[in-house]
């Protein structure tokens with residue numbers, strides 16, 4: 225397959241653009257310290273994991289065996305119940321959240337979904353797709369769900385099954401809702417019928433390695449968990465892992481003759497390369513490597529927070545977060561450092577990145593120091 229020189233040139237320009245903009249991208253949860261060169265030959269095949277990863281299908285150009293190993297690895301880290309877990313590699317956190325909500329709706333068709341104000345924007349769209357009744361709960365200032373507001377709201381809806389959509393790392397402040405605490409509220413209100421989904425898009429790959437361990441996984445009471453693969457783990461294309469209790473999944477499984485498999489996933493055709501990417505990362509890092517990555521990112525986050533505070537920026541972090549939050553920064557800083565900004569705050573995320581060292585943080589702090597100096601001058 226050939227393309228014109230002018231088209232080749234355009235690709236070259238895009239490559240340069242990507243290289244340049246990958247160097248200083250502190251605002252989004254993207255790890256880019258990977259090297260998946262060994263997987264390039266797999267680009268020559270139409271790898272499609274259509275159907276259930278745990279059932280053999282008719283189409284053999286697939287990587288299901290590797291997908292199963294990935295899912296098993298993360299199920300173990302998420303303390304899934306022995307012999308009662310299931311999962312697959314998704315296109316990202318949003319699909320995993322849609323899946324969790326879909327299972328919840330099948331289990332509790334009349335249930336109400338409770339989620340905090342700080343929940344990712346895609347969730348209301350997912351709820352719209354699924355036509356599920358839902359109530360937004362206030363957030364605390366740090367982004368965590370307001371447990372009192374949750375309690376009061378649940379109290380007036382005690383006759384309806386509760387579907388809790390918990391954030392394990394909110395988008396802007398990386399706040400983690402405490403599933404243990406939510407379960408206590410449900411028990412106190414004697415709400416017996418409930419479902420808990422953990423949206424661990426951002427922090428799912430981090431939380432198992434934190435001390436103290438956040439209350440977010442199956443052993444803590446989750447029914448399903450969604451994790452993004454392209455965030456902390458690192459992948460050149462969006463992907464994720466969704467895990468659920470197998471008994472919930474069995475309720476929705478349908479046998480499809482055309483693929484010789486079960487239809488248990490959201491999409492039909494499924495990416496067969498991303499399971500290989502996640503498998504490669506899993507084999508390269510292992511649990512110890514992931515733990516070390518978490519430690520390194522935490523150290524960089526603590527460093528960035530301290531340096532910003534030292535120059536007078538009101539920077540703060542949730543406990544054990546990789547996200548440093550600060551008052552909204554000027555547009556030129558947002559543009560230069562690709563900083564997500566919303567609700568009057570900006571943040572930097574200290575993800576495993578090729579160029580991310582204390583030196584890069586110092587450069588960012590120097591820019592912020594000039595912002596502080598300009599603000600002071602304007603006040604004089």
Ligand SMILES: Cc1ncc(COP(=O)(O)O)c(C=O)c1O
Nearest residue numbers: 316317318344393394395425452
């Ligand atoms: C808390 C949270 N949930 C869900 C998502 C969506 O994940 P994805 O972009 O992998 O679909 C994000 C993305 O930033 C997120 O921060």
